[in-house]
Amino acid sequence: MFSLNWLISALSFAIFNVIEEGSNRNADDPERQVLLEKASRADTTALGEIYDQYAERIYAYIYHRVGQAELAEDLTGQVFMRMLEAIRSGQAWRTSFSGWLYRIAHNLVIDHYRRRGRASFVDIDEVPPISTTDGEPSRSVQASMDRESLQAALSQLTEDQAQVITLRFLEDLSITEVATIMNRNEGAIKALQYRAALALRRIMQP
Secondary structure: OOOHHHHHHHHHHHHHOOOOOOOOOOOOOHHHHHHHHHHHOOOHHHHHHHHHHHHHHHHHHHHHHHOOHHHHHHHHHHHHHHHHHHHHOOOOOOOOHHHHHHHHHHHHHHHHHHHHOOOOOOOHHHOOOOOOOOOOHHHHHHHHHHHHHHHHHHOOOOHHHHHHHHHHHHOOOOHHHHHHHHOOOHHHHHHHHHHHHHHHHHHHOO
């Protein structure tokens, strides 16, 4: 379950410790490299495994951005359709696969809001309730309150700040992956993360 206490602790750590990371945390995994190589050749089985590994993560990322479950499901489907189209047309990823996939998702979200002519965050009242697997109403209510508090806090950040917070702390992506998604160098992402973490902590702990 999402925890605001955890996020605040993570933000405090991020302010004073910009984590040094390598390129891709999974780049040296031989099995992963074989899987991605097969997927790049449009191997059906490999593509199915890729979908199983990333579908929930991409959905969660999009949901954090749009706040609507049905819309997030629709855009998630479009992400994987575009992934397949890119692979078949020889325009697949060149370095980080996850960064490339999240960038597709990011672009779809941006396109959606451009068509709608709206800001990048929905109103708190539009956020659907958060379900929990333990069936405890009190925990479900707390999760919903935490979600609404975070949504309100993120809406006070700049677009780039909200983006880096979502990717780094809610989706747990590396600096390198976020740099790929946001089309910036790693130094710029670290600086942006510092400013975003400081701003969000001030909002959440006035």
